Amino acid sequence: MAKDNDSTPSTKYGKGQAAQRLNQVSSHITPDKQVSLKTKTxxxxxxxxxxxxxxxxxxxTLRKIAATPNLESRGYIRxxxxxKLWVRERIEQLLDPGSFQEIGSVSGTVTWKKTSPMREKPVSFTPSNNVQGAGTLRGRKVLLTADDFSIRSGHADGSTAGKTVYVEKLAFALKIPVVKLVDGSSGGGSVTTIRKEGWSYLPYVTPFSHAIKQLNQGIPNLGAVVGPAIGLGAARVVSCHFSVMAADIGALFNAGPKVVEGATFEEGLGFQDLGGPVVHCTNGTIDNLAANEAECFEQLRTILSYLPNSGSDAPPVIHSDDPESREDLTLRSIIPRRQARMYNPRTIITSVVDRDSWFEIGALWGRSAIGGLARLAGRPVGIISLNCEVNGGALDAAGSQKLTRLLKMCDVMNIPILQFIDVPGYAIGTVAERTATMRWGVELAKTYFTTTTPIFNVITRRAFGxxxxxxxxxRDPVMQVAWPSGQWGSLPLDGGIEVGHRHELREAEKKGKKEERYNELEEEYMRLMNPVRTANAFGVEEIIDPKDTRQVCCEWVTHVYDVLMKDRLADRACGKIHPSFA
Structure with a gap:
């Protein structure tokens, strides 16, 4: 028995069997080591x-190929x-360093070579031309989708079906902001797809239904045009909450120059002629213009800092070193005593809000109105102002469209709005009528009365019509104050006196005293329109010293965030209110 107990593996199993068994055990303990060739059967x-x-x-191997640019590729050279930056260079510059986690990292077209009965290896790989994943922007987690124009110009036959749809679904499920870098058709088709598949497909736009849900849920959708945005790609970036175009390389159109030439016989068009920044950053298709890709990325980072991850959250509050009680004596004299004179309304905005927090949206279009985001006491607010330097401040069709869009965005993002009111009414005249000013003015009115985000008014001068x-x-009750420069009524005096005293002035004209009588009436109305008289009748709640405007506005917005915001979020959670952007 002792001899049996002392048996070695070699005597029990035989030398070959023992060595093989030992190797098997060893491979489990140290899996990095390959089984010895000598012991392989x-x-x-x-x-x-x-x-x-x-x-x-x-x-x-596949990931390395995807992450390494092919310097000899015609698409990369172009x-x-x-x-333009290559797609992965863009991702590195936009996101926080080292934060990108790709989704679908090896999706694409692979050619395989069989190396043994049970093994194969990739011998060529064309990655999907739509790179997607998650990363962080200044610490905020986002989902990212970026086109690789160097592969099939961003067309669908260079992408992988389902990637775009998946990320749109993921953003809605996880309530994470989405950033879209568009440089191509973003999954739009090419006629070569018909030849490749052998049949022609119906052009469903599956990603859109999921994107619309995100827009209405207040999940930030931010888009940048960093190349030619064509067809579906153009639609995807335009449908975002905020869009920006790189001035040096950006363009956007329903179809490219060659398709346009065949359909409309417009020849010799380049990308910039057809849909460059001069076209689309001035007509409202794209919100903002940036000098280049780097500035596009900075605008995306900036606007995200004002927005929540979704409409179920409050906007992010940051610490502000700007005193809430800061006064500005220059505001007392910024409004000219002569009503016909103009001033720079942006001076008022930048004086009242936290220093360096003003971010304007749509500065190059709808210029009769001014809109954007800023902070008061570190709290995000939407800013609306009229622009007396354009059309006398009369609100035209494009201005109404711009404010409608901003109101809806603030509503779905739970951002309260501060308004600086100086509006003589809607624009009038043949141009105003031909551009459907009243139609878009009524759309703006419907938006004001169907949105529910809190609004605070500072009536700086006119409020007419x-x-x-x-x-x-x-809003009921209204939250507002007025400045001593305030004037209001159904019509401005210019034109209003002519209409209201037509017969009287006609009789005075017969006597050669029309101008004299007009001046008398104007002086009387100016005296009666003293804002203090309105306050005497409680027609306006309070008139404040303009220097105190910041303090008053900070007190209001602090109350909104500390008290009203909780109720608003609860109302959204239980379905009592349903903000809608789309």
Missing amino acids: KSTGSRLPADHSDVLGQLS QKQAG VAGGVMIGS
């Missing part, structure tokens, strides 16, 4: 590695010649 030579190193190696009534009266 014919049956084990075709076995796959226990540690799946073959699959891991394939993944590593990308660089156009002065339907436009004035809509802007100041959409």
Whole structure:
């Protein structure tokens, strides 16, 4: 028995069997070491590695190819010649360093070569031309989708079906902001797809239904045009809450120059002629203009800092070193005593809000109105102002469209709005009528009365007509103050006196005293329109010293965030209110 107990593995199993068994045990303990070739039998030579190193190696190879630009590729060369960053360079510059986690990292077209009965290796790989994943922007987690124009110009036949749809669904499920860098058709088709598949497909736009849900849920959708945005790509970036175009390389159109030439016979069009920044950053298709890609990325970072992850959250509050009680004596004299004179309304905005927090949206279009985001006491607010330097401040069709869009965005993002009111009414005249000013003015009115985000008014000068009534009266009770320079009524005096005293002035004209009588009436109305008289009748709640405007506004917004915001979020959670952007 003792002899049996002292038996060695070699005597019990035989030398070959013992060595093989020992090797098997060793491979489990140290899986990185391959089984010795000497101990392999014919049956084990075709076995796959226990540690799946073959699959891991394939993944590593494909990922390396995808992350390495092909310097000899015609598409890559064209990308660089156009002065554009490669897609992965864009991701590195936009996101926080090292934060990108790709989704679908090896999606694409692979050619495989069989190396043994159970093994194969990739010999060529064309990655999907739509790179997607998650990362952080200044610490905020976002989902990112970016086109690789160097592969099939961003067309669908260079992408992988389902990637775009998946990320749109993921953003809605996780309530994470989405950033879209558009440089191509973003999954739009090419006629070559018909030849490749052998049949022609119906052009469903599956991602849109999920994107619309995000827009209405207040999940930030931010888009940048960093190349030619064509067809579906153009639609995807335009449908965002905020969009920006790089001036040096951006363009956007329903169809490219060659398609346009065939359909409309407009020849010789370039990308910039057809849909460059001069076209789309001045007509409202794209919100903002940036000098280049780097500035596009900075605008995306900036606007995200004002927005919540979704409408179920409050906007992010930051610490502000700007005193809430800060006074500005220059505001007392910024409004000219002579009503016909103009001033720079942006001076008022930047004086009242936290220093360096003003971010304007749509500065190049709808210029009769001014809109954007800022902070008061570190709390995000939407800013609305009229622009007396354009059309005398009369609200035109484009201005109404711009304010409608901003109101809806603030509503779905739970951002309260501060308004500086100086509006003589809707624009009038033949141009105003031909551009459907009243139609868009009524759309703006409907938006004011269907949104529910809190609004605070500072009436700096004029509030006349339907436009004035809509802007100041959409909340009950109104929250507002007026400046000593305030004037209001159904019509401005210019023109109003002519209409209201037509017969009297006609009789005075017969006597050669029309101008004299007009001046008398004007002086009388100016005296009666003293804002103090309105305050005497409680027609306006309070008139404040303009220097105190910041303090008053900070007190209001602090109350909104500390008290009203909780109720608003609860109302959204239980379905009592349903903000809508789309």
